[in-house]
Amino acid sequence: MKKVKEWLWENRIVTTYFVFSILIELLGVFSVEGNPLISNPLIGVGLLFLVCGIVLNMKSNVKRFVVCSILLAIQAVADLAFAVLYDMTGQYFDYGMLNLRNDAFGILESIPMNFITFYSALFFCVFFIIFAKRTIKRAKTTQFGIKARIVYITVCLAGFGMMSIVLYNNNSTQVDRYEKMLTSRHGSNYSTYGIIGNTVNEFAKGLIFTETVLLPEEQIDSFIYEKESVPTEMFGISKDNNVVFVLVESYEWFGCMSGDEYPNGLDLTKEEWRELCPNLCQFYDESVVMTNFHSKEKTDISETLSIVGSYPSDKYVNYDYPNNTVPYTVPNILRQKYGDEISINSFHNGFKTFYNRELTHHSFGFEQLRDMYDMADLSDELVKSGKVSEPTMINYMPQGERNLDSEMIETCKDLMFPENQRFYTYITTITMHGIYYERDNLKEHREKLREIYTPHASDQKMEEVVMNYVSTVMEFDRALGVMMDDLEKKGLLDHTTIVLFGDHNAYYQQMSNYVKDIEDYDTDRYYPDLYKVPLMIYDKKIGHKEIDKFTCTSDMVPTILDLLGIHTYSNLYYGHSVFSDEETPLYSRAYGIFVGEGIVGKSMNNILYRNNRVSDAYFEKFKENAGMLVERIKYCDQIFRQNYFADKEHYDRFINKMNEIN
Numbered sequence: 001m002k003k004v005k006e007w008l009w010e011n012r013i014v015t016t017y018f019v020f021s022i023l024i025e026l027l028g029v030f031s032v033e034g035n036p037l038i039s040n041p042l043i044g045v046g047l048l049f050l051v052c053g054i055v056l057n058m059k060s061n062v063k064r065f066v067v068c069s070i071l072l073a074i075q076a077v078a079d080l081a082f083a084v085l086y087d088m089t090g091q092y093f094d095y096g097m098l099n100l101r102n103d104a105f106g107i108l109e110s111i112p113m114n115f116i117t118f119y120s121a122l123f124f125c126v127f128f129i130i131f132a133k134r135t136i137k138r139a140k141t142t143q144f145g146i147k148a149r150i151v152y153i154t155v156c157l158a159g160f161g162m163m164s165i166v167l168y169n170n171n172s173t174q175v176d177r178y179e180k181m182l183t184s185r186h187g188s189n190y191s192t193y194g195i196i197g198n199t200v201n202e203f204a205k206g207l208i209f210t211e212t213v214l215l216p217e218e219q220i221d222s223f224i225y226e227k228e229s230v231p232t233e234m235f236g237i238s239k240d241n242n243v244v245f246v247l248v249e250s251y252e253w254f255g256c257m258s259g260d261e262y263p264n265g266l267d268l269t270k271e272e273w274r275e276l277c278p279n280l281c282q283f284y285d286e287s288v289v290m291t292n293f294h295s296k297e298k299t300d301i302s303e304t305l306s307i308v309g310s311y312p313s314d315k316y317v318n319y320d321y322p323n324n325t326v327p328y329t330v331p332n333i334l335r336q337k338y339g340d341e342i343s344i345n346s347f348h349n350g351f352k353t354f355y356n357r358e359l360t361h362h363s364f365g366f367e368q369l370r371d372m373y374d375m376a377d378l379s380d381e382l383v384k385s386g387k388v389s390e391p392t393m394i395n396y397m398p399q400g401e402r403n404l405d406s407e408m409i410e411t412c413k414d415l416m417f418p419e420n421q422r423f424y425t426y427i428t429t430i431t432m433h434g435i436y437y438e439r440d441n442l443k444e445h446r447e448k449l450r451e452i453y454t455p456h457a458s459d460q461k462m463e464e465v466v467m468n469y470v471s472t473v474m475e476f477d478r479a480l481g482v483m484m485d486d487l488e489k490k491g492l493l494d495h496t497t498i499v500l501f502g503d504h505n506a507y508y509q510q511m512s513n514y515v516k517d518i519e520d521y522d523t524d525r526y527y528p529d530l531y532k533v534p535l536m537i538y539d540k541k542i543g544h545k546e547i548d549k550f551t552c553t554s555d556m557v558p559t560i561l562d563l564l565g566i567h568t569y570s571n572l573y574y575g576h577s578v579f580s581d582e583e584t585p586l587y588s589r590a591y592g593i594f595v596g597e598g599i600v601g602k603s604m605n606n607i608l609y610r611n612n613r614v615s616d617a618y619f620e621k622f623k624e625n626a627g628m629l630v631e632r633i634k635y636c637d638q639i640f641r642q643n644y645f646a647d648k649e650h651y652d653r654f655i656n657k658m659n660e661i662n
Helices: 001-010 013-035 042-056 062-091 095-107 115-138 146-171 179-181 189-194 196-209 217-224 270-276 278-285 299-307 332-343 356-363 372-384 404-414 440-452 460-489 506-514 529-530 551-564 617-642 648-661
Strands: 242-248 287-290 342-348 368-369 423-426 496-502 535-537 545-547 586-588 593-596 599-603 606-610
Touching: 001 278, 013 062, 013 115, 013 189, 013 196, 042 062, 042 146, 042 196, 062 115, 062 196, 095 196, 146 196, 179 599, 179 617, 189 196, 196 423, 217 460, 217 617, 242 299, 242 460, 242 551, 270 278, 270 440, 270 460, 278 287, 278 460, 278 535, 299 356, 299 423, 299 551, 332 342, 332 423, 332 551, 342 356, 342 404, 356 368, 368 372, 404 423, 404 460, 440 460, 460 506, 496 551, 506 529, 506 535, 529 593, 529 599, 529 606, 535 551, 586 617, 593 617, 593 648
Parallel strands: 242 423, 242 496, 287 545, 342 368, 342 423
Antiparallel strands: 287 535, 496 535, 586 593, 593 599, 599 606
């Protein structure tokens, strides 16, 4: 025991680093998960043994001090960064996020500091530096012999071996990965591996274990054409209609209505909301409204799901498969059906390079994606031609403000809604994108809101955030009015189907949690409500009705194809038409969870939340549907990974089969 104490004191720089590294990791996990325990810490522990073994082989305490200080600082920064990432978005780090790094820097207006991680990391780093410097003053070197060196090398090898075995077991095969999606009992990524352990695992998955099992073409082909879509009572009711999809950034119901579900929302009457958001309220009254629609994705994934109907479970379409051939997207199906008779265009009130949209939207079947720069040029052309007296589009981005969606639609309305040609138009808005602060270009909306509503909440800071958010909704309301007026003026409204949906909840500044009184994803409350956002379908041939069954982002493509009277092969899409009796669980690619009516789970064996109103029969059906969804995910992963339809034989077969069933 005396020798152990002597050894610990002699190597106190390394042993202190070892202890502090563990403490920083545990506190980082605690700050995210509310519990410091790590169920499978062997990746992180193996890495720590490897590092400590290497440092112990250094006789110079100066070198030990420098290496350990740098490594401890790197760990502290990494833990803080990933804790902040989770605080901002609810996402755990995965390797594919590296593709988003440039985009991420473009949207970080402010960072909500994770104080537990920051102060604990700062304390341990400063204390270590002071302690290690005092050690160096007493002894600049540490003496040890060949036996000790052998032991230290053994520690290195043991750490490397421990880490390698776990990484290999986690990532060496893809065969059972889909089974694990359904049956795994692991908790969240950080509570399972730790923050550093998860980071190492993700890098190993992205850099080393990249080979995947490829299914035979015959097996994929059989799966694709196994099931034809089942028409609903609404099948073909919108046949030959124009189609407009509007992805409304961060749109939530509490931006234009009050209710018991929003205890911390603005307490306004229906009449007051109609005064603030007249177009949205009228749109609601005249549309098919999905009152139980959920989305739990980032914008790029929601956008892709509403165009393609599927998404790979371990990659990002926009970066990993931007040039894939995807003939089953809505634009490509309509192009095949109508040829040059239809205009198919996309509009985004930001940068076309953001999320690599410029490439992917071309693959999806759009003739052109127009962004804010194209719109500014178009605005200048309108002025030069004398059609307008002043610019219709202003770029507010350099001033740190979002562009206005009403200006986008006013500028592009003749391209979006051409009078003499059938059209499919996809619009991605930006004004409602967080963070929510007072913006000069929304001053008019904010002043109108303040005339009607007097702040009175106990949490005045958060109420101001909500009011700033509502002012962005009022701006979108104006944009919607421009669109509806233009369609009506051109005589197109009766022959146009408009799908309007929120891409995800307004998670910025945790506003959605605040308004719905769901703290930190608290599973004691109605957790799935956090992801409930609007989906409305305007079609004069259908009129107003409300659908209360659970629906989600992946249902939109099957729904629009159903309305347009286009038979499809349903295994290519994750969802079902909202007009069918079938329900589709939401599987979130970005967050790795399943969501259903009153249910949230990491897997079917790890249910995070189950409402007491969920019957055993419904839960069993939910698990059955989740199993069918994962089977589709497995094959759609293969279709993306193999770029299956790039093969002319496969492509021609799909086109011929679609012609046969239509």
